[in-house]
Amino acid sequence: MIWVDTVVQGILLGGLYALFAAGLSLVFGIMRLVNLAHGDLIVLAAYLILIVVSALGVNPFVAAAIAMPLMFGFGWGLQRIVLNRVLGEDILPPLLVTFGLSIVVQNALLEGFSADSQRINAGALETASFAVGPVTLGVMPVLTFASAILVIVTLNQVFYRTALGRAFRATSDDPVTASLMGIKPANVFATATGIAMVVVTIAALYLGMRANFDPTIGPARLIYAFEAVIIGGLGSLWGTLAGGVIIGVSQTVGAAINPEWQILAGHIAFMVVLLFKPRGLFPRAYD
Amino acid sequence: MTLLTTRGLTAHYGDFQALFGVDITLDAGETVAIIGANGAGKTTLMRSIAGVLRNGPGMIAFEGKPIGAMTADKILGMGVAMVPEGRKLFPSLSVEENLLIGAHGRKTGGYWTLDTVYALFPILRDKRAVPGTSLSGGQQQMVAIGRALMSNPRVLLCDEISLGLAPVVIRDIYAALPQIQASGASVIVVEQDIGQAMKVASRVYCMMEGRVTLSGTPDTLTREAIHDAYFGVSA
Numbered sequence: 001m002i003w004v005d006t007v008v009q010g011i012l013l014g015g016l017y018a019l020f021a022a023g024l025s026l027v028f029g030i031m032r033l034v035n036l037a038h039g040d041l042i043v044l045a046a047y048l049i050l051i052v053v054s055a056l057g058v059n060p061f062v063a064a065a066i067a068m069p070l071m072f073g074f075g076w077g078l079q080r081i082v083l084n085r086v087l088g089e090d091i092l093p094p095l096l097v098t099f100g101l102s103i104v105v106q107n108a109l110l111e112g113f114s115a116d117s118q119r120i121n122a123g124a125l126e127t128a129s130f131a132v133g134p135v136t137l138g139v140m141p142v143l144t145f146a147s148a149i150l151v152i153v154t155l156n157q158v159f160y161r162t163a164l165g166r167a168f169r170a171t172s173d174d175p176v177t178a179s180l181m182g183i184k185p186a187n188v189f190a191t192a193t194g195i196a197m198v199v200v201t202i203a204a205l206y207l208g209m210r211a212n213f214d215p216t217i218g219p220a221r222l223i224y225a226f227e228a229v230i231i232g233g234l235g236s237l238w239g240t241l242a243g244g245v246i247i248g249v250s251q252t253v254g255a256a257i258n259p260e261w262q263i264l265a266g267h268i269a270f271m272v273v274l275l276f277k278p279r280g281l282f283p284r285a286y287d
Numbered sequence: 288m289t290l291l292t293t294r295g296l297t298a299h300y301g302d303f304q305a306l307f308g309v310d311i312t313l314d315a316g317e318t319v320a321i322i323g324a325n326g327a328g329k330t331t332l333m334r335s336i337a338g339v340l341r342n343g344p345g346m347i348a349f350e351g352k353p354i355g356a357m358t359a360d361k362i363l364g365m366g367v368a369m370v371p372e373g374r375k376l377f378p379s380l381s382v383e384e385n386l387l388i389g390a391h392g393r394k395t396g397g398y399w400t401l402d403t404v405y406a407l408f409p410i411l412r413d414k415r416a417v418p419g420t421s422l423s424g425g426q427q428q429m430v431a432i433g434r435a436l437m438s439n440p441r442v443l444l445c446d447e448i449s450l451g452l453a454p455v456v457i458r459d460i461y462a463a464l465p466q467i468q469a470s471g472a473s474v475i476v477v478e479q480d481i482g483q484a485m486k487v488a489s490r491v492y493c494m495m496e497g498r499v500t501l502s503g504t505p506d507t508l509t510r511e512a513i514h515d516a517y518f519g520v521s522a
Contacts, residue, residue: 163391169379170388176339177375179359180368182392182438 005135006256007249012137014248015145016210018241019203020221021228022151023196029235030172030192031087033094037102039222041197044105045071045204046213047113050120060120064205068198075197079190087189102218109215120208144206148244151199152237158195159237168192172235227270233280242281246273288315289351290473291336291367291442296346296355298328298335298497305331307497313442318464318474320488322481324517328497329477330372333446336475337369338362349442363392368440372447372477374431376419383415385430389437397439398470404433407463425456432460436467443467446477461487481513495519 024038035041045067052063082101086093128139159165167188171178175185207213207221224247231246232239247266254265273281291313298306306328313319321329334340336347338359347355354362368389376385386404405412408429414422419430428448435443449457457480464487468474478484484491485505493501493516501508501516 163387166380166384166388167391169384170377173377173379174375176359177371177377178388180337180339180363180371181388181434182360182363183388184358184360 002256003253006252008135008137009141010249010252011245012141012145012248013252014241014245015141015148016203016206016244017224017228017247018148018244019144019151019199019206020225021232021240021244022148022155022237023199023203024222024225025229025232025235025237025240026155026199027193027196028229029237030168031189032091032172033083033087034091034098034226035196036095036098036222037105037218038098038200038225039220040102040105040109040218042200042204042207042221043109043213043215043218045197045201046120046208047109047118049201049205049208050118053120060122060205060209063120064201067204068201071197071201072194075200076190076194079193080186083193084186084189102222106215106218113215115214115216117212117214118208119212120205122209126209140206140210144210147202147206148241151202152241155195155199155237164191224266227266230280231270231273233283236280236282239280239282289313290315290349291475292348293332293336294346294348296332296335296342298331298340298342300331305497306335309494309497309499311492311499311502313473313475315441315473316468317489318468318476318487320484320491321475321477321494322479322484322491322513322517323494324479326496327494329494330446331497332494333369333372333444333475333477336362337367337444360392363438363440364394366439366441367444368435368438368442369444370428370431370435370446370448372450374424374427376427376430376434378418378420380419381416382411382419382422382430385419386411386433386437389434393438395439399436399439401437403470404436407436407466408433423456425452425460428452428456428460429463432463432467436470436472439470440472443472443474444477445474447479448476449478449480449483457483481517493517 020042024035027033027035048067048070049060049063052058052066053060082097083094086097125139129136159168167183170181171183171185171188178185227247228240228243231243246269250269251262251266255262289312293309293311296306296309297304309332321332323329331340335342338357342355345353345355349365349367354365377388380388386401410426411429411433414426419427448460476484476487488505490504491508492499493513495516501512
């Protein structure tokens with residue numbers, strides 16, 4: 001029965017990784033931009049939520065709701081002013097710029113908040129749990145997983161049921177022809193990054209409530225996010241959830257075998273998937 | 288009434304100059320054909336008018352207003368839509384979504400809606416849910432034309448709409464032209480098929496190496512003159 005518990009905890013942990021990855025997947029799916037600063041932007045959002053909680057004394061969920069439009073605006077401006085300038089046939093310039101952004105964000109956070117680890121206090125929610133048969137589930141991991149599902153369902157609805165989603169897909173396919181349809185690709189990309197930053201804020205909320213964070217942990221979050229995106233198939237949102245769950249389950253199973261294997265097991269699962277399905281589990285039919 | 292003019296239009300791809308002082312005119316309600324061999328500059332002319340290639344502000348005018356320096360989305364908003372060469376349907380969109388995206392920049396209503404486009408090309412109604420790029424070449428061309436019409440354009444630029452299609456399919460597509468004109472759109476057709484161009488156009492421009500080498504009405508242009516202007520050598 002302990003194995004059932006291990007797998008269930010792994011699936012729930014996968015929800016957190018899917019949240020880390022969903023914004024990355026969205027941005028890559030629309031503009032083929034690999035944002036190396038993604039993990040650091042999650043940490044930045046966590047500090048923003050922490051500031052709002054400290055300054056206004058509000059619940060972390062309310063603080064996240066306040067942080068979301070701010071992060072949307074930050075993402076919109078970042079894309080419009082900086083990243084749109086380096087998008088093109090060559091993938092190297094955006095990689096270099098986002099790598100530089102990662103360093104800037106980390107150092108700015110170190111300057112502003114020092115290297116001390118922080119935590120967003122969620123009160124009794126942090127330790128609340130309930131039993132489902134023989135398995136005990138933490139409220140926080142369940143909330144995290146439910147949020148991941150909600151985020152991915154919402155993003156899919158936006159993608160496939162709205163005019164904005166049509167514009168996203170058309171611009172992703174062919175920005176020049178999209179401009180002939182009256183679409184402004186620069187604004188579409190900026191909106192996509194803005195939405196990705198809203199998802200980043202949700203990921204940051206759970207990151208900050210579940211564990212300690214400091215300015216330097218961003219790159220490790222980027223690795224998990226990147227692996228989840230690659231496992232799922234580049235640009236596939238449901239694939240990203242599957243990728244997150246595979247990493248989560250691999251980590252908890254690895255940890256159950258030997259605690260030293262937790263992180264390694266996730267990376268091994270990633271390598272195994274790449275070995276047999278180089279384009280991920282749910283690749284797009286065209287690319 | 289003159290709707291669209293180019294005056295001394297030049298265009299460049301980097302250091303390479305593709306157009307050299309092109310002058311054309313499109314009057315309201317007429318269909319103009321641009322003919323010429325591969326590399327003559329026909330597509331560059333269409334891309335310049337549509338705003339994909341930016342030009343000097345005074346080189347292109349729509350209803351007397353300079354549009355040469357405007358972006359493609361602004362030019363579409365003014366009423367100039369384009370059916371690009373090679374159709375360029377969006378592979379991740381269904382047939383109906385490809386049509387709907389054509390109305391993305393539309394600010395007001397007009398004759399062309401999903402229903403009127405489906406009435407023009409009935410086969411598309413049955414294929415509405417399948418990916419646009421899974422259709423035959425002729426059907427994809429119908430989607431591309433329908434997509435451009437969904438913006439309710441006043442000028443429709445059709446770039447090589449018969450390219451790679453069977454004669455019977457070309458006939459079906461050109462059969463839609465009268466209804467498009469009846470909706471109030473003036474049309475510029477780029478064609479390599481001289482016979483087809485002569486049939487549908489009220490005026491013809493022939494291009495070679497980035498310049499207009501001949502222009503006139505189909506009944507005034509002789510076979511020899513067209514041959515000379517098209518190939519640059521006497522027949």
